Structures are given as structure tokens and as C-alpha cells.
Amino acid sequence: MRIAALALALALLPLAAQADQPLSAGQRFAQDATIVDTHIDAPSLLLRHWADLGVDTPKVEFDYPRARQGGLDVAFMSIYTSPGEDKAGEATQIAHTQIDAVEAMIGRRPEQFALLRSPKDFDRLHAHGQRVLLALGMENGAPIGDDLSRLKLFHERGVRYITLAHSEDNRISDSSYSRKHTWKGLSPFGEKVVDEMNRLGIMVDVSHLSDDATRDVLARSKAPVIASHSGLRHFTPGFERNISDELAKAVAAKGGVIQIVFGNAFVDPASAAVTQAYFVASAQFEQEQAAARARGETPKSSEAFDKEWEAAHPPLPVKIDAVLNQIDYGIKLVGADHIGIGSDFDGVGGALPDGLKSVADYPNLIEGMKARGHSEETIRKVLGGNLLRVWSAVEAKASQQ
Known part of the structure; x- marks a missing residue:
């Protein structure tokens, strides 16, 4: 495990300081593979305190130098609004302001960042690995309000998945955290939201949803669905926020993908x-x-x-093995084509496993998967290939409608 230890040590250093350091096997693999992380909460932090994420920014978990160090190619920026902001009527404006912040970051650092609207644009925008591509995922459908036309507006601004609810039931869906379960699944409006997302080519995200709502989404959606940042309930019995074996299999059967989260609260x-x-x-x-x-x-x-x-x-102290265990089990449960990664970096208050503390640390995950016997093909699928396949399938389904 000397290579993994070296990779972790290097991850703690600014990128410039490593110019004369040899890359570990995990780092070399990370630079060659396509890595897609579907959940990074940088936009919320930018609104609370603006920072130039194009340079080394120690107090956050995502910035450009560490993203390049870790081999990250596509980072879905989480456009998050809370139930409280929804109740106050502020969710729509806050969502737009967070998108503005992402656009400002790209505008200030065009050689480092670009907005990715479609997997078809990956090669053109990636610039041979010099850019980190930023895609947008909306966490909580609250900014839609009662107006379906806002889906088209947010799609035009670059939103490519929507987590229908967050920690409370909303107009669209029941939340896994809520004890009310207002709709016993999706609301009638929520069914229209899923239909319109299918039409536009926005991925439907079932992370945070109740079991009944997830079942309703799977029955309603004509396109594959994703869980953008979920753990597997097998490891946390009774924790509805994590996806059950039954529903994970159903997501896979529909062609979707479960993006394994890193946060301690979901894997430990x-x-x-x-x-x-x-x-x-x-x-x-x-x-x-x-x-x-x-x-x-x-x-x-x-x-x-x-x-x-x-x-x-x-x-609580948690080891990287907790995430590796989730990936191992998920692959055995649903197959290597239906597992990916959605870290929740900058969204869990630093409560992350040892060895997975920032976007510099994907090489440690790679080393762990190799040590557990996973093939390079499987690792590439989990790192990003599966998510790009599903995103492409959702776009293709939209073009047929």
C-alpha cells in the first residue's frame, strides 16, 4: 500500500509543488481515465463566501489544482436550495444566483473551466485534460415552484439532472427524511415534472426520495434514472435515505446508475x-x-x-474501506455497468473517510479498487463511463419525443 500512501501524501500538497514528483499508479490511471463526480456542493459555498476556485483553496474540497491532481474531468455542481428557502419563496432566485456563480467562475477562468451541457461536447471542451468541465445538477426541485415552464428555463441554463426533493416533502415528491410522506410517492404535479424532464433530456434523480416516490419515478419515467449521491441501505438498515437492494436493482433494470456517495453519514x-x-x-x-x-x-x-x-x-473516524465496500457490494448486486461516484464533496461538513478528503483523492479509490481485484474496465466504468452512458441515453430518449 506504499503507492496509495504516497498518493494521499501528494494529494495534500499544492499541484505546483509536485512537478518533480513521480506519479503513483493510481494517479497515472486517474489522469488517463474519465472521472465524473455527480455531486459537489461548491455553489452553496460560493454564495456564502466567494473564492477563486481556479487556485489552491485549502478550506474547500473542490478547486482546480486538486481536481487536476485527482484526475477529475466532469464535476456536477450542485444547485441546492433548502426546504426553508422554498417556504420563504426564495428557492428560484437562489438557484439562479448559484448558476450565476458557476458561470462567473467559468468566465474568470476559461482556460480551466467550461460548462458541459452534453456528453457530446466532452472531447471538444475538455482541451486534452487541461479543463475541468462543470455540469449542473439541481438538488431539490423547489426552484421549479408550480411552473413547469421553469424546467425549460433551467435546462437552457445547463441543469442536466434534478433531485426531485431534499430533506422534506415538496410539491413534487416525498422525501426519504420526512415522516409525513404527504403524497405517498410522487404528487400529480410530480408526474408531470418527470414527463417534462424526459421530454427535455434532464436526468431524473431519486437520491433523497422516499421508497414509494422512487417506485413512482421508475414506473413513470420513459428514460433511465439516476441516484446522484446515494449509499446502499444494505450497510445502514432502516435508513431510507440510502437506496434498498430492491430499488437499486430496479434502477439498473431501467438502464440507470447508482452514484455512490462518500460522506460518512451514508457509508458508515x-x-x-x-x-x-x-x-x-x-x-x-x-x-x-x-x-x-x-x-x-x-x-x-x-x-x-x-x-x-x-x-x-x-x-466519527471512517476509513476509505467503507466506500470501497459499497462499490464492491453494488457491483455484485447490480453489475459493473450501474455503479458510479457522487462524492458530496463540500456538502457534508468535512465528514469524509480517511483517504477521500477532497477531489485530489480519486487515485486512492482507484488503488483500493485495484487491490480488491476489480479490472481496469470496471474501474473506468465506475469512475465515469457509466454516468456518461446514461446521460447520453436520456438525451437520446428526449430526441425521440
């Missing part, structure tokens, strides 16, 4: 238990907030609640 049973406890406590806290307001009192803020929770529940 103990961390998943803490996450489940958080959502129970958060729901109780929201009830207490509402009761305080009804009494005319000023309740404790959600930010204060989250800060106290994080202080009381620091991240």
Missing part, C-alpha cells in the same frame, strides 16, 4: 445512526420553534440548533 452505520437521530431531533426542534412563536416568544434559531448539534456530535 454509526455515522448514519447519528444522521437519523439529527433529523428526529430537528423535527422536534421545529415543533418547539412553532410553539414558542405561538406564545409570542423568540425561539432559538435553526443555526444555533445545528451548531450545538455539531459540537455534541463530531465526525
Whole structure:
């Protein structure tokens, strides 16, 4: 494992400092393969604090130097809006502002970044590996509101997948985190959303959805669907946020792909238990907030609640093996054609396994897969080939309608 250790050590250094360092086998493979990560939360961070991600930016997990170091070719930027922003009527504007931020990053660094709207444009825009291509995935369908025409507008702006719901039920779908399950699956409006996404060529993402909603999506969609950043429930029984064996098989049978997430909360049973406890406590806290307001009192803020929770529940130590175990099991369950990666970098507060702390670390995943006996063909499929195939299939289906 000396090579993996070297790769990890090199990943912690700025790219320029490595010019005279030999590449590890994992790094060489990463530079040659096409790596597609379907979930990176950089846009939310850019709105909170603007940073030039074209240079080494130590406080985040995605920047250009480390992306090149790790061999990342396509990074789906997560256009995330919260249920609270939806309730406040702010989701649509926030989504547009996050897309503006991504466009600004590309505009300032055109030699380093480009917006990828279709896998057909990959070779033209990639510039022989000098650019990191940024695609857009919308996490939470809240910015659509009640207006189907917004799907066309967001498609025109580059959004190529939509996670229909997030941590609460919305107008479109039930969430896996919600105890209400308002629609018992997709809403009638949600069915129209899936139809329109199929027509436009936007991938339907079932990460975060309840089991019933995922079943409804699979029954409704005419195109393959994805889980952009999900773990496998086999490792975290009772955690509906992770996809069940039954539904993973159904996604694969429809030609789709399950993108394995890296965050501790989804790949480690103990961390998943803490996450489940958080959502129970958060729901109780929201009830207490509402009761305080009804009494005319000023309740404790959600930010204060989250800060106290994080202080009381620091991240648990997790090894890279937790992610490798998920990939191994997923390949055995649904086949090598239906597993990919969706890290959730910059979206889990740094709660990531050792050896997978930033976009520089994909070579460590490669070394781990090789050590477990996976062929180069399988590794290339998981790193990005499968996702590009599904994206192309969704586009082809749209062109037939």
C-alpha cells in the first residue's frame, strides 16, 4: 500500500509543488481515465463566501489544482436550495444566483473551466485534460415552484439532472427524511415534472426520495434514472435515505446508475445512526420553534440548533474501506455497468473517510479498487463511463419525443 500512501501524501500538497514528483499508479490511471463526480456542493459555498476556485483553496474540497491532481474531468455542481428557502419563496432566485456563480467562475477562468451541457461536447471542451468541465445538477426541485415552464428555463441554463426533493416533502415528491410522506410517492404535479424532464433530456434523480416516490419515478419515467449521491441501505438498515437492494436493482433494470456517495453519514452505520437521530431531533426542534412563536416568544434559531448539534456530535473516524465496500457490494448486486461516484464533496461538513478528503483523492479509490481485484474496465466504468452512458441515453430518449 506504499503507492496509495504516497498518493494521499501528494494529494495534500499544492499541484505546483509536485512537478518533480513521480506519479503513483493510481494517479497515472486517474489522469488517463474519465472521472465524473455527480455531486459537489461548491455553489452553496460560493454564495456564502466567494473564492477563486481556479487556485489552491485549502478550506474547500473542490478547486482546480486538486481536481487536476485527482484526475477529475466532469464535476456536477450542485444547485441546492433548502426546504426553508422554498417556504420563504426564495428557492428560484437562489438557484439562479448559484448558476450565476458557476458561470462567473467559468468566465474568470476559461482556460480551466467550461460548462458541459452534453456528453457530446466532452472531447471538444475538455482541451486534452487541461479543463475541468462543470455540469449542473439541481438538488431539490423547489426552484421549479408550480411552473413547469421553469424546467425549460433551467435546462437552457445547463441543469442536466434534478433531485426531485431534499430533506422534506415538496410539491413534487416525498422525501426519504420526512415522516409525513404527504403524497405517498410522487404528487400529480410530480408526474408531470418527470414527463417534462424526459421530454427535455434532464436526468431524473431519486437520491433523497422516499421508497414509494422512487417506485413512482421508475414506473413513470420513459428514460433511465439516476441516484446522484446515494449509499446502499444494505450497510445502514432502516435508513431510507440510502437506496434498498430492491430499488437499486430496479434502477439498473431501467438502464440507470447508482452514484455512490462518500460522506460518512451514508457509508458508515454509526455515522448514519447519528444522521437519523439529527433529523428526529430537528423535527422536534421545529415543533418547539412553532410553539414558542405561538406564545409570542423568540425561539432559538435553526443555526444555533445545528451548531450545538455539531459540537455534541463530531465526525466519527471512517476509513476509505467503507466506500470501497459499497462499490464492491453494488457491483455484485447490480453489475459493473450501474455503479458510479457522487462524492458530496463540500456538502457534508468535512465528514469524509480517511483517504477521500477532497477531489485530489480519486487515485486512492482507484488503488483500493485495484487491490480488491476489480479490472481496469470496471474501474473506468465506475469512475465515469457509466454516468456518461446514461446521460447520453436520456438525451437520446428526449430526441425521440
